Structures are given as C-alpha cells and as structure tokens.
Amino acid sequence: MKKISKVVNVKTLRGVVSVVFFVALWQLVVLVKVPYLQNLPYPKEVAVDGIQAAGSKAYWFDWGISLMRIFIGFIAAQLIGIPLGLAMGISRIFKSYTFPVFEILRPIPPIAWIPIAILFWPTRELSIYFLVFIGAFFIIVINVLQGVSNISVSLKWAATSLGARPKDIFWKIMVPGSLPSIVTGMTVGMGVTWNVLIAAEMIAGQGGLGRMTWEAYTNHNIPFIVVGMVSIGVAGYLCSTFIRWLGEKAMPWKRKF
Amino acid sequence: MQRLKEIFTDRQMYRAVLGMLAFVTVWYLLTAVFNLPRFRQIPNPLAVLKEWVSFEPVSGRSLFTGEYYLDIAYSVGRTLIAFSLATVLGVSLGLIMGWNRMFFDFTFPIVEILRPMPPLSWIPLAVLILPGVEIAVIYVTFIAAFFATILNTLLGVFSIDRNYFLAAKCLGSKPKDIFLNVVVPGSLPFIFTGLQIAMGVSWMSLVAGEIISGQRGLGYAIYEGYSLFQYDQVIIYMFTLGILGYISSAGIRAVGRRLMSWEARRRGA
Amino acid sequence: MTTAAQQIQGAISIRNVTKIYDPEGVHVVAMQDCSFEIAAGEFVAIVGPSGCGKTTLLNAIAGFDTITSGEIHLDGELISSTRKQIKPDVDRMVVFQNGALFPWKTVMENIIYGPVVQGRVKKSAAAGAAREMLSQVGLNGIEDKYPEELSSGVQRRVEILRALINQPKVVMLDEPFRGLDAVAKTVMHEFLMEVFCAAPRTMFFITHDLDEAIFLGNKVVIMTTRPARLKKIVHVNLPWPREHHMLGSEAYLELKREVLEAVHEEAKKAFEAGEREMA
Numbered sequence: 001m002k003k004i005s006k007v008v009n010v011k012t013l014r015g016v017v018s019v020v021f022f023v024a025l026w027q028l029v030v031l032v033k034v035p036y037l038q039n040l041p042y043p044k045e046v047a048v049d050g051i052q053a054a055g056s057k058a059y060w061f062d063w064g065i066s067l068m069r070i071f072i073g074f075i076a077a078q079l080i081g082i083p084l085g086l087a088m089g090i091s092r093i094f095k096s097y098t099f100p101v102f103e104i105l106r107p108i109p110p111i112a113w114i115p116i117a118i119l120f121w122p123t124r125e126l127s128i129y130f131l132v133f134i135g136a137f138f139i140i141v142i143n144v145l146q147g148v149s150n151i152s153v154s155l156k157w158a159a160t161s162l163g164a165r166p167k168d169i170f171w172k173i174m175v176p177g178s179l180p181s182i183v184t185g186m187t188v189g190m191g192v193t194w195n196v197l198i199a200a201e202m203i204a205g206q207g208g209l210g211r212m213t214w215e216a217y218t219n220h221n222i223p224f225i226v227v228g229m230v231s232i233g234v235a236g237y238l239c240s241t242f243i244r245w246l247g248e249k250a251m252p253w254k255r256k257f
Numbered sequence: 258m259q260r261l262k263e264i265f266t267d268r269q270m271y272r273a274v275l276g277m278l279a280f281v282t283v284w285y286l287l288t289a290v291f292n293l294p295r296f297r298q299i300p301n302p303l304a305v306l307k308e309w310v311s312f313e314p315v316s317g318r319s320l321f322t323g324e325y326y327l328d329i330a331y332s333v334g335r336t337l338i339a340f341s342l343a344t345v346l347g348v349s350l351g352l353i354m355g356w357n358r359m360f361f362d363f364t365f366p367i368v369e370i371l372r373p374m375p376p377l378s379w380i381p382l383a384v385l386i387l388p389g390v391e392i393a394v395i396y397v398t399f400i401a402a403f404f405a406t407i408l409n410t411l412l413g414v415f416s417i418d419r420n421y422f423l424a425a426k427c428l429g430s431k432p433k434d435i436f437l438n439v440v441v442p443g444s445l446p447f448i449f450t451g452l453q454i455a456m457g458v459s460w461m462s463l464v465a466g467e468i469i470s471g472q473r474g475l476g477y478a479i480y481e482g483y484s485l486f487q488y489d490q491v492i493i494y495m496f497t498l499g500i501l502g503y504i505s506s507a508g509i510r511a512v513g514r515r516l517m518s519w520e521a522r523r524r525g526a
Numbered sequence: 527m528t529t530a531a532q533q534i535q536g537a538i539s540i541r542n543v544t545k546i547y548d549p550e551g552v553h554v555v556a557m558q559d560c561s562f563e564i565a566a567g568e569f570v571a572i573v574g575p576s577g578c579g580k581t582t583l584l585n586a587i588a589g590f591d592t593i594t595s596g597e598i599h600l601d602g603e604l605i606s607s608t609r610k611q612i613k614p615d616v617d618r619m620v621v622f623q624n625g626a627l628f629p630w631k632t633v634m635e636n637i638i639y640g641p642v643v644q645g646r647v648k649k650s651a652a653a654g655a656a657r658e659m660l661s662q663v664g665l666n667g668i669e670d671k672y673p674e675e676l677s678s679g680v681q682r683r684v685e686i687l688r689a690l691i692n693q694p695k696v697v698m699l700d701e702p703f704r705g706l707d708a709v710a711k712t713v714m715h716e717f718l719m720e721v722f723c724a725a726p727r728t729m730f731f732i733t734h735d736l737d738e739a740i741f742l743g744n745k746v747v748i749m750t751t752r753p754a755r756l757k758k759i760v761h762v763n764l765p766w767p768r769e770h771h772m773l774g775s776e777a778y779l780e781l782k783r784e785v786l787e788a789v790h791e792e793a794k795k796a797f798e799a800g801e802r803e804m805a
Contacts, residue, residue, distance in 0.1 A: 014362035022367050039386045096269045097276035104277070107502035109461035112476065112495045114468065115483030119298045195375035195401075195458070199465040202380065203480075210378070217381030225381045233374035240373070423590055424626035428640035428692065429616040438639070442630035519630050519672040 041223035049223045050230065059212070059231075066197060066208040066235060069125075073132025074193055081137050082182060085144025090174060095145075102141065110135040110196045114203055128200045135196035136189035140182070147181025148174060176251075183247035190243050194236040209235060300488045308489040316482060316490040329497065331474040332463060335391075336505070339398035340459050347406025347455070348448055354407070355414025356440050368407065376401035376462045384470050394466035394474075401462040402455035409451025413444025446520060449513035453506055460502045475501075534567035535601050536617075536695035536728030538587065543596035544753075545582050556582040558753035559596075566601070566695075569722060569729040571739035573789055574749030574757070575796035580732045581623070583754065584698050587730065589614040600695065616644055619689035621699040627673040627685050633660075634669040636684065640692040652691070659687050662724075663717060679710040683717055690721060698730040703738070712770065715741060723767050736789065740781050741768055748788045751796035758788045 029037045053059040088095040088102075113134050117127035151173065159169050201210025213228030281302050287293060289301035311319045318325045354361045379400055383393035421443060425435045467476030475494050482490030514521050545557040556579040564570050572580050585591040586606050587598055598606040600617070614620075627636050637659070638652035647655075660666050665683060673681050682702055689697050703714050715738065722729060722742075733739050739746045740762055748757040762781060764772055772778055 011362050014359070015366040018363040018366045019370070021363075022370070036386055036388055093272070096272035097279075099276075100273040101276050101280040104496075104499065106499075107506070108495050108499040109457075109464045109502065111461055111465045111468065112479055112498050115479055115488075115491045116299065116495070118483070119488065120295055122295065191375075192458070192461075195377050195461065195465075198375050199377045199380075199469070202377070203465075203468060213378060213381055217385065220385070222382070222385060225385070229374050229378045229382065232378045233370075236375060237373040418624075418626070420622045420624065420626040421628060423588075423614070423620065424622060424628075425639075426590075426614045427588065427616075427618070427620050428688070429644040431643075434643045438628065438631075438643070442628070445630070517630070519674065522672050522675055 039222065041226060045223040046226045046230075050227045053224070053227055053231075062207055062209050062212045063231070063235065066201070066210065066232075067239075069128050069132055069197055069201075069208065070190075070193060070239060073129045073197075074136050074190065076129070077133045077136035077140055077189065077193075078186065081140035081185075082144055085141040086148060086174060086178065088141070089145045089148025089178070090170070102138070106138045106142070110192070111199050114200060118204055124204055124206065128197070128205055131196050131200045132193050135193040136186075139189040139192060140185040143181040143185025143188070144178055147178030150181070151177035179251055180247075183243070183251070186243050187240060187247070190239050191236070194232065194239070198232060298488065300492055305489050305492045309493050316485075316487040318478065318490055318493070328473060328475050328478045328494070329501070332467065332476070332498075333501065335395050335398060335467075335474065336459055336463050339395045339463070340402050340456065343399050343402035343406055343455060343459070344452060347403045347451075348410050351407040351410025351448075352414060352436075352440055352444065355411045355444065356436060361411075368404070372404045372408070376404075376458065377465045380466060380469050390470045390472065394463065394471045397466040398459050398463045401458040405455040405458055406448070406451045409447050409454065410444055413447025413451075414440055416447060417443035445513075445517050449509065449517070452509050452513075456505050456509055457502070460498065460505070464498065534726055534728075536564075537566040537601055538564040538696065538728065538730070539597075539599040540564075540583070540587075541597045541599070543583070543586060543598060544594045545579070545586065545591075546594045555753040557593075558755055560749075560755050561596075562747060562756050562759065564728060564730070567726040567728055569742055569744045570731065571743035571746045572730065572732045572749065573734070573736060573739050573746060573785070574754065575751045575789075575793045576734070578749050578752050578792070578796065579754030580749060581700055584620070584700055584730065584732060587696070588618055588620050588698060590620075616640065616692050617695040619692055619694040619697050621682075621685050621689055621697065621702050623700040623702075623704065625673075625678070625681055625685060627681055627688070629673055632670050632672055633676070633684050636673065637688045637691055640688065644692075655691060656687070659691060663687070663720065677710075679706055679713060682706070682714060686718070686721065690725075694727065696728040696730060698732075700732045701734060702731075704734070711735075711738070718742060719767050736782060736785050737773065740764075740778065740785060741773065746781075746785055748785065748792070751792045751799060757792060760785050760788075 023043050026040070026043050030040050030042050084098075088098060110131060113131060114127075117130045117134075118124065121127040121130055155173055155177065156169060159173050164172065197208070198210035198213075201208040202214040205211045209228060209232050213225055213232065216222075216224035216228055284302050287296045288299045289303070308314050308316065309319055310321070312321050314322060318328070350364075354364055376397055379397050380393070383396045384390060387393045387396055417439065421439050422435060425439050430438065463474070464476035464479070467474040468480045471477045475498050479491050479494045479498075482488065482494065540563070541561050543557055543560045544555070547554040547556055560583065572583070574580055582591070586593045587600075589606065593606055593608065595608055597604060627633075628639070631639065634653060634656060637656040638649065641647045641652040641655075642649055657666070657669065660669065663683065665680065665687075668676060668680065668684075673684065676684070686697075686699070686702070703711050706714065719742065729742075731739070731742060736746075740760075743762050745762060746760045748760065749755065750757045760781060764775075764777065764781075
C-alpha cells in the first residue's frame with residue numbers, strides 16, 4: 001500500500017494530467033479548426049497509422065537503416081575524435097598547430113557540408129556516414145580537449161611521485177580524468193548527429209526514418225509525417241539513453257545517489 | 258593591448274599560421290596538383306579565394322556583389338527573428354518552470370515528449386501546416402533554439418544554492434523580489450551556456466530549412482551552387498556560414514560577460 | 527527605533543520541540559522533546575556532535591522548516607508549533623554555514639538588500655547606513671567589490687553586517703567561522719564581540735569549536751547526540767568584553783573542562799551509534 005502511494009505521488013499524477021491535457025488540446029485544436037493548425041491530423045489518426053506501421057516490415061527496416069548510419073558515423077567520430085582531442089590536450093605544441101584549423105572548420109554547420117560530401121564520396125551512403133561523422137566529430141574533440149585541460153596538475157604530480165611513468169599517467173590519469181567530458185561530448189554529439197542524419201536523409205538519402213518522413217510529406221500524408229517524427233524522437237531518445245547508460249557503466253565513481 | 262602583444266610575440270601565433278598554411282597547402286595539393294580521383298571535383302583554395310574576391314564572379318556572388326550580402330541578410334534576419342523569439346520564450350518559460358514546482362510538474366512532461374524530436378524532423382510538418390515557406394523555415398530554426406534555451410535555463414535555476422533562497426526570504430523578500438534578485442541572476446551563467454548552444458543549433462537548422470524548403474539565404478545558395486555546378490560558391494558560403502556562426506557566438510559571450518560582471522571579476526582575481 | 531531607553535528584545539522559549547523527518551518513510555528523529563530558554567540579549571553558543579540536529583533547531587526558529595510537535599515562542603509570541611508555522615521574518619536573521627552573500631551583488635548591494643526590499647528606507651539612506659557600519663568595523667573601500675573578490679573572513683563579516691543592518695531581535699549563526707584559519711578566527715571573534723557589545727541582541731551561535739563557544743557565549747548549550755535534546759547548560763560568568771588573555775585563566779579552564787566532559791560523552795555515543803549504523 002505504501003509503495004503504491006509512493007509511485008502514484010502528486011508529481012506523476014500531474015505528469016499524467018499534463019500529457020492527457022496536451023493530447024486533449026491537440027484534439028480540440030483540430031476539432032475547432034484553429035487557423036493553420038486545423039491541418040494537423042487528429043491524435044487518433046496518428047495512433048492508427050503508427051500501429052499499422054509498427055506491424056509492417058518496411059517500417060522497421062527504415063529504423064535499421066537509420067540506426068546503422070548513426071552507429072557507423074558516430075563510432076568513426078569517436079575513434080578519430082577522442083585520440084585527437086587527447087593529443088591536443090596533452091601536447092601544447094600539437095595543439096598550437098592544429099587547433100586554429102580546427103576552429104575555422106568547427107563553426108560551419110554540419111549540414112552545410114552536404115553538397116561537398118555528396119561530391120566527394122562515391123556513394124550516397126558514404127556521404128551520409130560522413131555527415132553523421134561531422135555532426136559528432138567537432139563536439140567530441142572540443143569536449144575531450146576541455147576534459148584533459150581540466151585535470152588538475154596535482155593529480156599528475158601525485159602520480160609521478162608515486163612512480164608512474166608517462167605511459168601510466170596517460171592511461172591511469174588522462175584517460176579516466178577526461179572520461180566525464182567524453183561522455184558529455186558523446187551525449188551532445190548524439191543529439192546533433194540525429195539532427196544531421198534526418199536532414200541528410202531528407203535531402204540525399206534512400207531509406208531511413210528521415211526519408212520515410214520525407215516521403216510521407218511528398219505524398220501529403222500528414223498523419224504519417226507525425227508518425228515519422230515520433231519515431232525519430234523515440235530513436236534519438238533511445239540512443240541518448242544508451243550513451244548515458246554507457247557513461248554510468250564506465251564511471252562508477254560518478255554514479256549519483 | 259597587452260594581450261595583443263603577447264599573441265604576436267608568442268610562438269603560438271607562428272605555429273597557428275604554419276598549421277593553417279599546411280592545411281591550405283594540403284588542400285591545394287590534393288585538389289589541384291595531384292589530380293586524385295575523388296578530390297578532382299572539389300574546388301581548390303586558390304580558385305575559391307579568387308572567386309570570393311572577384312569583381313565579376315562566375316557564380317554572380319562575391320564580396321563585391323550585392324547578391325552575396327542579400328543572401329547573408331536573409332539568413333541573418335531569419336536567425337535573428339527565430340533566436341530572439343526562442344530566447345524570450347525559452348528563458349521566461351524556463352525561469353518560471355524552475356521557480357514554480359507546480360508549473361514545472363505540469364509542463365515538464367510535455368517538454369520531455371517534444372524535445373527528443375530533432376528540430377529538423379519538424380520541417381515537413383512545418384512546411385505543410387504553416388502559412389508560407391518563410392514562416393516554416395523560421396519555425397524550424399526557432400524550435401531548435403527554444404528547447405536548448407528552456408532546458409539550460411531550467412538547469413540554471415536548479416543549480417542555485419538553496420541558501421540564497423533562504424537568505425533572501427530571511428531578509429524580508431516577497432516572491433517577486435526573490436525572482437528578480439535570486440532566480441534571474443543565479444541562473445544567468447547557465448542561460449548563457451544555453452544561448453550559446455541554441456545559436457549553434459539555430460544556424461544548423463536554418464541551413465537545413467533553407468536547403469529543403471527555403472528561397473534565398475545561405476543554405477539555399479549552397480545547394481543552388483551544388484546543383485548549378487558552382488562548387489566555388491558552395492565553399493565560399495560554407496566559410497561565410499562559419500564566420501557568421503563564430504561572430505554570433507562571440508556576440509553572445511560578450512553580452513554574457515557584460516551581464517555577469519561578477520563572474521568575470523572572479524576569474525580575473 | 528531611536529527611543530532613549532531601547533529595550534532589548536528577543537527572548538526565545540523552546541518548549542518540548544520534536545522534529546521527525548519523513549515520518550512515513552525513513553523516520554529520522556532529529557530532535558526529541560528539546561526544551562530550553564534563551565533570555566533577551568543573551569549570547570548563546572550551541573555545541574553538540576555533528577549531525578545531531580543543531581541546524582534543525584535553527585531552521586525551526588528561523589521559520590525555514592516545520593516542527594513535528596512542541597512550541598517555540600519569541601518574546602511571548604508563538605512563532606512555531608504544529609498548528610502554526612510562521613514564515614521567516616526580519617526580526618530573526620540567519621548567517622549561513624557556507625555563506626550566502628549573493629555572489630551577483632556587490633558588498634553594498636548585499637548589505638542594503640534587506641532594508642530596501644522591505645521598503646523600510648530609501649536606497650540612498652540605506653547606503654549611508656551601510657557605509658557607516660563598514661567604516662565602524664574598519665572595512666571601508668570594499669563597497670563595490672563582489673563577494674568572491676574578498677577573503678572568506680571579510681565575506682563572513684559582510685554577511686553578519688547584512689544581517690545586523692535589519693536591526694533583528696535575534697541573529698542566528700550556523701558555524702559561521704568554519705574553515706577559517708586560527709588567526710582569521712581571532713579577528714572574527716573580536717569583530718563579533720565588538721558588534722555585540724555595541725548593540726546587544728540575542729545571538730544564537732552554533733559551533734564545533736568549544737573555545738569559541740566559551741569565549742563568546744553567556745551560556746553554552748550542549749546538545750545530545752541524535753535525537754537532539756538538551757544535555758547541559760554551562761553558564762559562562764566571564765566579564766564582558768571578553769579578551770584573549772582570559773583563555774588562560776583558571777575560571778576559563780574550569781569551564782572548558784566542564785564543557786569538554788559533556789561533549790566528549792555525547793561524541794562517544796555518536797561515534798558508537800555511527801559504528802552500529804555502518805555494521
């Protein structure tokens with residue numbers, strides 16, 4: 001009994017009320033034909049389309065394609081970005097040579113790379129991987145760099161006085177010390193990456209959730225556009241949750257509560 | 258002045274220039290000299306620069322054409338409208354949500370439902386529903402900045418030490434005073450981090466919006482350059498976007514420093 | 527405010543106060559049946575093992591938190607009970623454990639915040655008063671600095687001035703000098719002594735430092751380990767103003783022995799309780 005009262009507290013109750021209210025408002029907006037918003041589908045239409053989509057193979061195939069593109073581009077960005085960030089953070093000389101170039105390229109919005117990516121890479125698929133890569137790359141490098149520079153000098157001194165060699169300092173101090181910022185960089189990067197992927201798929205892709213939504217748009221199938229948006233939202237959310245889970249696994253000393 | 262001197266006497270500057278020269282040289286060699294298969298289509302840096310400062314550019318767009326600045330004006334205008342709207346709405350909503358428990362409980366679940374959808378996934382819906390493509394592009398830019406702002410503002414309010422609230426109460430503050438003297442200044446550092454992020458996503462979403470549905474603007478010009486085989490134009494506009502993005506986030510930082518003099522002084526001390 | 531025979535106010539009566547956190551869940555009894563009296567204008571030092579519930583009592587008197595049973599009166603007026611929780615008021619000022627000067631306000635803005643926000647005086651008048659207070663304690667010239675530009679000792683003094691400018695009946699200080707070095711602490715003690723003697727008012731001073739407690743207090747209230755209850759009250763009959771040479775006097779050492787014994791007993795109990803909780 002006590003447990004139930006703890007789960008169904010005021011907070012969750014308010015949460016449920018707010019979501020119900022949101023759906024009701026949506027229904028109402030379409031029903032009374034609020035200007036412009038009247039073109040929205042009813043919540044029920046979206047739900048029906050969504051359930052129907054969930055039963056089809058093609059829908060899950062699009063999920064698979066998008067997830068794979070995210071996975072490849074994102075992993076590539078980490079594999080190249082993390083060592084680069086570490087190198088820039090550890091060696092001042094290396095940083096002073098490379099950082100300016102990096103700072104010139106970084107503010108260019110990843111999506112502005114689309115034409116060049118299509119031009120350069122032999123296949124569309126590769127250019128999408130590249131765009132996803134760009135979306136996560138600069139963010140991870142900046143975060144690792146900050147992480148390394150925030151490691152306190154006394155930690156390094158303490159390690160040295162305990163007899164650590166440079167190799168040990170790198171693996172035992174630098175890497176775990178920058179881990180929190182690596183995780184932050186990955187979390188932020190994951191958000192940006194989904195944004196880039198959706199644009200890339202809409203503009204250049206074949207298959208994938210972005211393309212699926214885009215095709216609904218060209219067919220003027222508004223309920224299915226919303227299904228697409230929700231699917232993208234869920235997929236992005238799952239990926240971010242996964243990163244956060246990884247972070248907690250990798251940093252037991254940071255676990256909250 | 259002192260800092261400027263330091264920069265020039267420093268070895269750092271020398272290395273930065275060398276690094277950049279190396280980058281441009283490699284780019285030039287790959288695209289213009291070695292004639293490698295995949296790099297052949299990419300314009301070389303010299304050609305890009307020539308086009309950028311040409312009085313009679315092939316693409317019709319260079320530093321000396323009105324067309325170039327018109328594209329910039331379109332994009333900057335859209336970003337400015339969307340970003341200001343997002344700042345005003347996002348900051349005020351975030352502050353109230355952080356300040357009032359009940360309001361938070363009712364609104365936060367909705368924010369959490371809408372937030373994970375990437376701003377760009379709104380494009381098709383926005384184009385179909387909203388009156389006119391212009392508004393759709395601005396909306397997509399807005400939504401990107403909005404959620405980043407609201408979330409960081411909220412974090413900012415939550416980051417304020419409870420003792421400041423108690424102290425303010427103790428000193429005889431009414432709720433209005435607490436809001437103005439504790440909630441607002443206390444969350445400013447986070448708000449500005451949020452605005453910085455918001456500016457980044459704004460530009461990105463704007464470019465995608467312009468590519469997909471817009472008329473005019475830098476994103477559109479990039480894609481147009483691509484479809485008309487004006488690849489120099491593509492690169493020029495990429496760098497233009499980079500410069501604008503850099504200027505706008507530097508601007509936000511400057512405003513932040515102005516408003517948070519206590520933070521700046523502490524760092525100085 | 528300016529009547530010749532200014533009567534000292536601020537008598538606090540704590541009657542059978544009990545505080546239980548989360549009564550339905552974890553059920554932590556922070557304070558049980560705690561009673562004692564504080565006379566108007568008395569400097570009371572509260573000592574006891576860490577985590578025993580001293581701050582709980584402070585929060586109840588300040589009006590930050592409710593109590594589970596009992597009553598607290600200020601000058602005969604009920605300020606906290608189960609039936610009635612009065613909000614914080616400007617007659618009771620708190621100086622916080624980790625310092626709560628607003629970092630985004632200058633020293634001047636911090637000090638005049640209370641009077642201005644209460645609408646008692648104009649900004650300029652408050653600023654004049656603040657400047658006078660600062661120069662009285664030899665802190666002129668820092669008006670336009672931000673708190674974080676100052677040493678923590680100066681910060682603490684400014685925070686105490688921020689409380690005093692409101693002319694409260696009671697000033698409550700929650701381990702205000704924790705983390706200061708010995709020299710800074712001595713300066714702080716002299717400062718507090720000076721402002722207290724200049725305008726006596728009830729002081730509710732929580733501390734870990736027994737020397738500090740005896741040096742500053744009219745009486746030292748020793749609390750038991752959790753749940754907090756009154757263990758013992760030691761009256762300090764040293765003459766005012768206190769001076770540092772008194773720390774060597776026979777009377778002082780006798781007092782210290784008495785306090786130490788009581789505190790040590792409780793600390794041992796607290797330690798054993800902690801061991802049991804760990805096991």
